[in-house]
Amino acid sequence: MIDLYSWATPNGHKIxxxxxxxxxxxxxxxxxxxxxEQFAPDFLAISPNNKIPALIxxxxxxxxxxxxFESGAILLYLAEKTGRFLGTxxxxxxxxxxxxxxxxxxxxxxLGQAHHFRQYAPxxxxxxxxxxxxxxxxxxxxxxxxxxxxxxxxxDDYTIADIAVFPWCRSAANQGIDWAEFAHAKRWxxxxxxxPAVQRGVQVLxxxxxxxxxxxxxxxxxxxxxxxxR
Numbered sequence: 001m002i003d004l005y006s007w008a009t010p011n012g013h014k015i016x017x018x019x020x021x022x023x024x025x026x027x028x029x030x031x032x033x034x035x036x037e038q039f040a041p042d043f044l045a046i047s048p049n050n051k052i053p054a055l056i057x058x059x060x061x062x063x064x065x066x067x068x069f070e071s072g073a074i075l076l077y078l079a080e081k082t083g084r085f086l087g088t089x090x091x092x093x094x095x096x097x098x099x100x101x102x103x104x105x106x107x108x109x110x111l112g113q114a115h116h117f118r119q120y121a122p123x124x125x126x127x128x129x130x131x132x133x134x135x136x137x138x139x140x141x142x143x144x145x146x147x148x149x150x151x152x153x154x155x156d157d158y159t160i161a162d163i164a165v166f167p168w169c170r171s172a173a174n175q176g177i178d179w180a181e182f183a184h185a186k187r188w189x190x191x192x193x194x195x196p197a198v199q200r201g202v203q204v205l206x207x208x209x210x211x212x213x214x215x216x217x218x219x220x221x222x223x224x225x226x227x228x229x230r
Contacts, residue, residue, distance in 0.1 A: 008204065
């Protein structure tokens with residue numbers, strides 16, 4: 001059995017989607033990051049960077065329990081455990097890893113910053129808004145070019161690279177993106193959004209996540225609390 005510690009965010013939804021695609025049995029435990037639950041000692045024991053998601057698999061590689069943190073590492077772990085969603089053949093696997101690393105190094109950090117400065121920053125900083133909105137446009141352009149000649153990021157196969165990128169694109173409007181500018185990426189996005197497992201995955205924990213961010217959540221996510229040494 002897999003115990004998943006997560007929240008309804010893009011990084012959490014990556015794992016929710018993959019688990020639904022794989023059909024693996026799992027229990028999800030909500031970690032309310034707006035209430036500081038990511039700083040609890042029990043969670044830090046499996047996620048030392050105090051970020052969701054993290055999991056404990058009671059049936060690890062040697063038959064013993066194993067914990068895994070960082071969403072990219074979890075995607076790889078589950079794909080390798082099952083032999084699925086890594087692409088067909090060595091070239092497709094390399095492409096899958098390339099685009100997974102692109103998501104981890106570019107899409108996540110940069111779109112996260114665009115979202116933050118456009119939506120959540122306590123003051124509007126024109127330089128930061130322009131910098132990260134422009135970078136979001138550049139990254140969507142990279143995505144669009146890649147998908148102009150193939151259905152998925154690694155080629156013909158739907159892989160963990162697509163699963164990693166997709167949740168970040170669900171908030172395109174908040175990142176300053178007009179899908180009309182990126183027809184190939186929009187075709188890809190719509191195809192993934194139509195998958196039943198994806199539709200189930202993006203609903204995980206949404207019923208317990210507050211619709212609005214209050215002052216306590218802002219402090220936990222963006223204030224001094226997150227910088228305390230633990």
